[in-house]
Amino acid sequence: MSNYSSIAPSRSKVLLSWLAVVFLTFFAGKFILNDALPYFGFEEVVFGRFWMMKWPLIGHITGGLIALTLGPFQFWSAFRNKYLYIHRWMGVGYILGILIAVISSIALSLTTGLAIHWTWSLALLGLAAAWFSTTAMAFRFILLRRIQLHKEWMIRSYVVTFAFVLFRWLTSQPFYNELGSFQETGPTAIWISWVIPLFITEIIIQWNKK
Numbered sequence: 001m002s003n004y005s006s007i008a009p010s011r012s013k014v015l016l017s018w019l020a021v022v023f024l025t026f027f028a029g030k031f032i033l034n035d036a037l038p039y040f041g042f043e044e045v046v047f048g049r050f051w052m053m054k055w056p057l058i059g060h061i062t063g064g065l066i067a068l069t070l071g072p073f074q075f076w077s078a079f080r081n082k083y084l085y086i087h088r089w090m091g092v093g094y095i096l097g098i099l100i101a102v103i104s105s106i107a108l109s110l111t112t113g114l115a116i117h118w119t120w121s122l123a124l125l126g127l128a129a130a131w132f133s134t135t136a137m138a139f140r141f142i143l144l145r146r147i148q149l150h151k152e153w154m155i156r157s158y159v160v161t162f163a164f165v166l167f168r169w170l171t172s173q174p175f176y177n178e179l180g181s182f183q184e185t186g187p188t189a190i191w192i193s194w195v196i197p198l199f200i201t202e203i204i205i206q207w208n209k210k
Helices: 002-041 044-075 077-082 084-116 118-143 147-161 163-171 182-207
Strands: none
Touching (some): 044 084, 044 147, 084 118, 118 147, 147 163, 147 182
C-alpha cells in the first residue's frame, strides 16, 4: 500500500503536467498563427499605428517568439538530461530572445506607447522590467550552480513570457469591448496578463517547499 501511495501521486503529477503542456501549446500555437505571424507579411494595415515603428515591433515579436518556443524545452527534464549541451545553448537563445524583445519593448513604450497615453508606456515598461529581471535572476543562479533557484526563476520568467499570449486572449474576449476603448483598458490588460499569473505561480512555488 505504501509503495502504491508514493507512485500514484507521481503519476498524477506527470499526467497533469502533460495536460498543462498540451493546453499551453495549443494556446500559444493559436496566438502565434493568428496574432504574431501576420506581422511578418509587412502589410501596413496589419501594423496600424505601429507602422512607423515596425522594426522595433518585429524585434519585439521575434524575440518573444524565440523565448516562447524555446521555453518548454528548458523545462523538459528528459530532454535536458539527455542533451545538456543543447539545453545550455537553447538557454542562451532564450536569454538573447528576451533581450531583443525587452530592448524593442522599451523603444516602443517610449514612442508609440507614450503617444497613446503615459499609462500605456508605464505598463509596457513594467512588463519589460519584470521580463528582464526574472530572466536575469535565472541566469545569475545558473552561474552560481544553484539549480533549484535557477529552475524557480526560469518558471517565473516563462510566466512573464506568456503574458503576451494572455494579453491577446484577454483583449479578444467579447466582454472586453464593453469595458471601454482599447486605449483606456489596454494598460490594465497588460498588468493583469503578468501580475496575476506571476502571483499565482509564486504561491504554487512556495506552497510546494518543505
